[in-house]
Amino acid sequence: MTHPRPRGWFITFEGIDGAGKSTHLPALAQALQAQGRAVLQTREPGGTPLAERLRELLLREPMDPLCEALLMFAARRDHWRRVIEPALAAGQVVLCDRFTDATFAYQGHGRGFDLGVLQALERWVQTDTDGRLRQPDLTLWFDVPPAVAAQRLAAVRAPDRFEAEPQAFFERVRAGYAARAASAPERIVRIDATRPLPQVWAEVESVCRARGVLA
Ligand SMILES: Nc1ncnc2c1ncn2[C@@H]1O[C@H](COP(=O)(O)OP(=O)(O)O)[C@@H](O)[C@H]1O
Numbered sequence: 001m002t003h004p005r006p007r008g009w010f011i012t013f014e015g016i017d018g019a020g021k022s023t024h025l026p027a028l029a030q031a032l033q034a035q036g037r038a039v040l041q042t043r044e045p046g047g048t049p050l051a052e053r054l055r056e057l058l059l060r061e062p063m064d065p066l067c068e069a070l071l072m073f074a075a076r077r078d079h080w081r082r083v084i085e086p087a088l089a090a091g092q093v094v095l096c097d098r099f100t101d102a103t104f105a106y107q108g109h110g111r112g113f114d115l116g117v118l119q120a121l122e123r124w125v126q127t128d129t130d131g132r133l134r135q136p137d138l139t140l141w142f143d144v145p146p147a148v149a150a151q152r153l154a155a156v157r158a159p160d161r162f163e164a165e166p167q168a169f170f171e172r173v174r175a176g177y178a179a180r181a182a183s184a185p186e187r188i189v190r191i192d193a194t195r196p197l198p199q200v201w202a203e204v205e206s207v208c209r210a211r212g213v214l215a
């Protein structure tokens with residue numbers, strides 16, 4: 001008789017651009033792999049050939065907020081069905097750079113798009129065949145003031161369509177993350193990402209240990 005494999009962990013990394021998500025995601029992947037876990041590193045929008053093509057459009061082409069929200073969720077649906085769900089079912093740890101909280105923060109709070117419509121799209125895209133709405137098991141929210149993030153990014157890369165937004169936009173996005181965290185305090189853990197890198201990493205490790213993600 002075969003035993004069902006335990007379902008893996010779905011961990012998402014959130015925060016405004018320049019908060020430190022892409023720095024800490026591979027570090028956590030390495031720590032998990034060192035403990036013998038199979039890890040999948042992925043990102044949104046993206047993570048499948050179709051979703052990566054949608055990402056190119058989303059980061060470059062001007063479009064209205066409804067179109068932006070629909071394409072984000074279209075990319076997510078493909079990613080969810082083809083990559084995330086199968087990896088979790090196989091017992092892997094999935095580390096994803098952004099997920100649906102980003103849509104609430106950027107399209108909802110940043111652009112002012114209807115949160116009720118986003119909730120409906122979230123239900124359509126993330127409801128399993130058993131009728132359950134799936135959410136990440138843990139979300140690490142790297143929180144920094146926009147001025148700090150802008151300073152970090154100015155040193156390293158040219159802005160895309162989102163990163164070129166003014167600071168007031170990122171203030172709204174940050175407030176959006178705070179609202180989302182308040183509505184799901186068990187799932188979303190705020191990490192003060194203004195501190196030096198070793199301290200931020202130490203907190204990531206400690207949260208992951210407390211949740212049983214890291215041994
Ligand atoms: N805690 C930190 N202190 C100082 N610099 C940081 C910190 N975290 C990240 N950085 C730097 O800020 C820049 C943006 O970080 P990154 O991880 O790419 O952010 P994100 O993926 O959230 O957009 C990188 O150059 C990174 O080295």
Ligand SMILES: Cc1cn([C@H]2C[C@H](O)[C@@H](COP(=O)(O)OP(=O)(O)O)O2)c(=O)[nH]c1=O
Pocket residue numbers: 017022043044045072097098099100101102103104106107160162163
């Ligand atoms: C997933 C997602 C991303 N975004 C935006 C935020 C980012 O500015 C952009 C790309 O995300 P990201 O991969 O974090 O950018 P980078 O590789 O430059 O760090 O997409 C949304 O607006 N809504 C979403 O649902």
